[in-house]
Amino acid sequence: MLTTDSTVPAHRVPELTDLMRTAWWMTDRTPADVRHLLDHSDLVIAITNHPTDQLVGFARVLTDYAYVALVLDVIVAETHRGSGVGAALLDAVVTHPALADVRSLELVCQPDLIPFYRRWGFTEQVGTSRLMRRTADRRLTD
Template identity: 45%
Template sequence: MPVTVERSLGPEDVPQLVDLYETYDWWADRGETELRRALAATDEAVALRQTESGDLVAAARVLTDYSYYAMVFDVIVHADRRGEGLGEELLAALVTHPPLADVDLELLSREGLVPFYEACGFEEVGAVDRPGGDPEELRFLAYRRDE
């Protein structure tokens, strides 16, 4: 099913974003109040919507200073749509998002997703301990712009 790239998310998108997060156990506790606050503090967002229905099928948020740093958060593809290339399409839209054109992108990833992010042009540059004593380290990856 074709999707449309959208370069922003607003308060009206919160109910669909909550539904999207609920497709994954580790984000199932995110509620509308917190997501409204998070989106209000988000500098940039990229989303994919199913073209015909307008349903949100993938999204990512970015916090940035537009000069040096851009940290990518909450890269998510609806569980029912994984394996269709939507993650790659979402990240391609993110790295070509005009306000982020001159800034390197960084993100933290679970170890099992590192190959996916590397295939999208990110490179692993380190690891950090996961908060709460979880034994799984998070991998730090970066998308570096060519000089």
């Protein structure tokens, strides 16, 4: 049985940090970083497997609640991939009442996940827009 929550309690932050570190783009996350991102995300979705009480899925959203919502950090525990946890996460995000009037729900994903996200109406056809990024190399400032 899966339980979907809109918060991540403080005692689960180390568990969420460990889950995040299984994804290539989040390997450097620390519990302090994760607490900070939870405090500054507009929406979070956490999925727990019962009776094991294991955190098995997570996603978060940054939004202005009118024009755009950006889905970030979608992660499912490797042991639960293919079991419906990812679908439950996306269902919870796209049907969240706070996002009902948002014009554009957006995310970035690897090419192999495009078919998965298409099930919720996401498309890679976004005109001529291109993803651009500016990063700060923390190693230079530490």
